[in-house]
Amino acid sequence: MTHILLAGRTGQVGRELERLLSRGVRLAALGRQKMDLCSPDSIRKAVRGISPDIIVNAAAYTAVDKAESEPELAMQVNGVAPGVLAEEAKRVNALLVHYSTDYIFDGVHAEPYVEEDVPNPRNTYGKTKLEGERAIAAAGGAYLILRTSWIYSAQPPNFVLTMLKLGREKKELAVVDDQVGSPTWARALAEATTELLRQSDRARQASGVYHFSAQGYTSRFNFAKRIFEVAREISHTATGSPVLRPITTAEYPLPAARPLNAATSKEKIRRVFGVEMPEWEDQLRGFLKEIQLQFLPPQGKG
Numbered sequence: 397m398t399h400i401l402l403a404g405r406t407g408q409v410g411r412e413l414e415r416l417l418s419r420g421v422r423l424a425a426l427g428r429q430k431m432d433l434c435s436p437d438s439i440r441k442a443v444r445g446i447s448p449d450i451i452v453n454a455a456a457y458t459a460v461d462k463a464e465s466e467p468e469l470a471m472q473v474n475g476v477a478p479g480v481l482a483e484e485a486k487r488v489n490a491l492l493v494h495y496s497t498d499y500i501f502d503g504v505h506a507e508p509y510v511e512e513d514v515p516n517p518r519n520t521y522g523k524t525k526l527e528g529e530r531a532i533a534a535a536g537g538a539y540l541i542l543r544t545s546w547i548y549s550a551q552p553p554n555f556v557l558t559m560l561k562l563g564r565e566k567k568e569l570a571v572v573d574d575q576v577g578s579p580t581w582a583r584a585l586a587e588a589t590t591e592l593l594r595q596s597d598r599a600r601q602a603s604g605v606y607h608f609s610a611q612g613y614t615s616r617f618n619f620a621k622r623i624f625e626v627a628r629e630i631s632h633t634a635t636g637s638p639v640l641r642p643i644t645t646a647e648y649p650l651p652a653a654r655p656l657n658a659a660t661s662k663e664k665i666r667r668v669f670g671v672e673m674p675e676w677e678d679q680l681r682g683f684l685k686e687i688q689l690q691f692l693p694p695q696g697k698g
């Protein structure tokens with residue numbers, strides 16, 4: 397039975413992976429108490445103790461704005477730890493599956509980015525994630541780096557839950573309309589990742605970087621618009637009807653700069669593994685249906 401070490405079990409993607417992988421494989425799902433990415437010794441001890449066939453790293457420092465004021469911590473977790481994991485993976489002959497981000501690009505392309513495009517991150521988070529990619533490649537073992545984007549799940553904080561909450565509290569919401577990306581449900585990403593894990597022999601032959609997020613692209617503004625429209629369609633209830641106002645990124649300054657065009661082509665992973673995720677709107681509908689009981693109160697009588 398395949399033995400998998402999963403790091404980041406408490407995160408959006410890690411939770412979904414742990415649920416999916418709990419059948420059919422031998423799974424060691426670790427939180428930071430068992431393997432702290434700030435400590436190379438802790439990583440070495442965990443990997444050597446488990447000696448897995450596959451390591452899936454869903455752990456990362458993901459606070460994009462906070463990373464601007466904590467660059468050393470972000471670099472340790474995102475830049476240094478993946479390299480240590482990759483060295484340890486090589487040592488025990490494990491395949492390393494690691495998530496990265498479209499924020500390694502500067503976002504100035506007019507077209508969706510392909511894997512061969514040259515990275516040029518605009519913020520500290522992107523720089524640290526790129527460093528992690530490079531450290532993994534330099535270790536020389538078998539790996540898949542899956543660059544994903546705009547993840548949401550039932551676990552806050554994320555864009556969908558923030559919009560739904562703000563929509564119930566405010567009459568008007570200003571949302572940036574000039575950032576484009578592929579909103580991806582953590583569940584869909586975890587399901588597609590398990591399809592890749594079933595092809596681990598092929599993955600060992602096809603080590604490299606892959607863009608891996610929902611099909612299709614949209615702006616943050618249109619994403620927000622569809623969140624409210626679909627939530628209303630499927631719940632038949634007042635889910636908040638804020639007036640949405642499109643604004644530019646320049647009108648909404650944040651500590652970390654964001655790439656404007658974060659759209660990526662998912663052609664390579666489809667070609668090599670035959671795996672693709674559903675369209676972003678289908679994922680959104682699935683997610684909102686799943687959480688409607690939890691977050692959207694049923695329509696009142698009368």
Ligand SMILES: NC(=O)c1ccc[n+]([C@@H]2O[C@H](COP(=O)([O-])OP(=O)(O)OC[C@H]3O[C@@H](n4cnc5c(N)ncnc54)[C@H](OP(=O)(O)O)[C@@H]3O)[C@@H](O)[C@H]2O)c1
Nearest residue numbers: 404406407408409428432433455456458495497544546547
């Ligand atoms: N979220 C997005 O929109 C997005 C977009 C593109 C790419 N990605 C990438 O996708 C992957 C999964 O993201 P996510 O949204 O699921 O992340 P998340 O929800 O923020 O979860 C991060 C996970 O990393 C763990 N972690 C953080 N520091 C750690 C440390 N020092 N030692 C051990 N574990 C540590 C956290 O543990 P605790 O619970 O203990 O803090 C948590 O389990 C990451 O590689 C991220 O960079 C995310």
